[in-house]
Amino acid sequence: MNITIVGPGAIGCLWAYHLAHHGHQVSLWGRENLSKASIQLDQNSPVSLAYNQVSELQNADLIIVTVKAWQVEEALRPLVSHIHSDSMVMLMHNGMGTASWLQQTLPNNPLLLATTTHGALRVANHAFNHTGVGVTHLGGINTSGKQCSFLAEVLQHSLPDVMWCEAIEQALWNKLAINCAINPLTAKYSVPNGRLADEEYYSQLCNVVKEVHLVMQAEGMCIDLAELQTKVDDVVRLTANNLSSMQQDIAHHRRSEIDFITGYLLSRARAHQLELPYNQALYNDIQRLEQTFEQEK
Numbered sequence: 600m601n602i603t604i605v606g607p608g609a610i611g612c613l614w615a616y617h618l619a620h621h622g623h624q625v626s627l628w629g630r631e632n633l634s635k636a637s638i639q640l641d642q643n644s645p646v647s648l649a650y651n652q653v654s655e656l657q658n659a660d661l662i663i664v665t666v667k668a669w670q671v672e673e674a675l676r677p678l679v680s681h682i683h684s685d686s687m688v689m690l691m692h693n694g695m696g697t698a699s700w701l702q703q704t705l706p707n708n709p710l711l712l713a714t715t716t717h718g719a720l721r722v723a724n725h726a727f728n729h730t731g732v733g734v735t736h737l738g739g740i741n742t743s744g745k746q747c748s749f750l751a752e753v754l755q756h757s758l759p760d761v762m763w764c765e766a767i768e769q770a771l772w773n774k775l776a777i778n779c780a781i782n783p784l785t786a787k788y789s790v791p792n793g794r795l796a797d798e799e800y801y802s803q804l805c806n807v808v809k810e811v812h813l814v815m816q817a818e819g820m821c822i823d824l825a826e827l828q829t830k831v832d833d834v835v836r837l838t839a840n841n842l843s844s845m846q847q848d849i850a851h852h853r854r855s856e857i858d859f860i861t862g863y864l865l866s867r868a869r870a871h872q873l874e875l876p877y878n879q880a881l882y883n884d885i886q887r888l889e890q891t892f893e894q895e896k
């Protein structure tokens with residue numbers, strides 16, 4: 600397939616490398632002024648890929664957008680006129696809240712959302728490490744997108760495991776719940792994920808999860824509270840030494856994805872007239888920190 604990756608960062612280049620390695624014609628679209636880029640994953644030989652080539656974008660069968668949630672509009676808006684209506688467009692980021700903009704902007708394209716638990720890290724310019732093997736869930740969000748289940752098989756050949764979801768919202772909510780629970784707390788206290796199991800933080804974690812569960816129920820997601828808490832506890836335990844992306848963003852004084860994680864949760868809570876004091880307080884804390892970074896600039 601002809602595949603363009605928009606947002607060639609850690610996750611984008613992880614996919615770009617594996618897709619190219621498995622015979623796909625992969626190109627990158629990013630913010631650098633280049634016509635080709637050589638990317639390296641772990642100790643493998645670098646692969647050279649076309650970069651910001653309009654013809655590649657126009658001919659793409661699949662466009663995978665791997666920018667951060669708050670970068671989606673800014674990244675895609677200038678590209679819309681070059682995207683053929685047959686191209687499948689798939690967003691792959693943490694958080695929720697970009698789907699309706701995508702549907703309004705590219706109403707005639709097959710549209711998909713994906714979420715991944717692979718870990719990837721930029722170690723140098725154009726060099727990345729695959730830091731954790733995970734699972735990718737994907738599914739369509741419009742009628743033509745829902746007919747693209749074959750994509751799961753295509754992606755599975757390149758970077759397993761990949762699962763097709765008839766209802767991608769459930770997978771996205773499951774991931775959102777884990778991100779709401781772990782990211783703001785680890786960012787606020789600047790601790791690795793495993794510390795949330797400590798007595799000092801655990802009751803706060805449980806309060807956040809209870810509120811997330813209320814919204815998930817109101818949204819029609821089927822998961823019971825004990826099951827959700829167990830999922831969160833498992834991630835805390837299995838990623839005990841990891842620093843969450845929000846912890847790293849806040850520690851490096853960068854904008855985080857809070858608006859598309861806890862912010863999205865709060866917006867759905869408002870739609871159901873639910874109040875979430877614990878999540879609201881965490882959202883305010885992270886926003887306050889981000890505002891101080893803005894003032895530093």
Ligand SMILES: NC(=O)c1ccc[n+]([C@@H]2O[C@H](COP(=O)([O-])OP(=O)(O)OC[C@H]3O[C@@H](n4cnc5c(N)ncnc54)[C@H](OP(=O)(O)O)[C@@H]3O)[C@@H](O)[C@H]2O)c1
Pocket residue numbers: 605606607608609610611628629630665666667668670673674675691692693694715716717718719720721844856
């Ligand atoms: N990394 C992980 O382990 C991991 C795991 C699971 C999920 N995720 C999620 O995956 C998403 C991507 O994360 P990441 O770690 O890959 O982030 P990242 O390394 O910052 O990658 C984002 C890339 O998008 C590029 N970009 C930003 N604005 C752009 C624009 N207007 N046009 C084109 N490219 C643009 C950035 O360019 P610059 O280099 O110029 O900033 C960067 O290369 C996030 O939602 C994250 O939460 C990440």
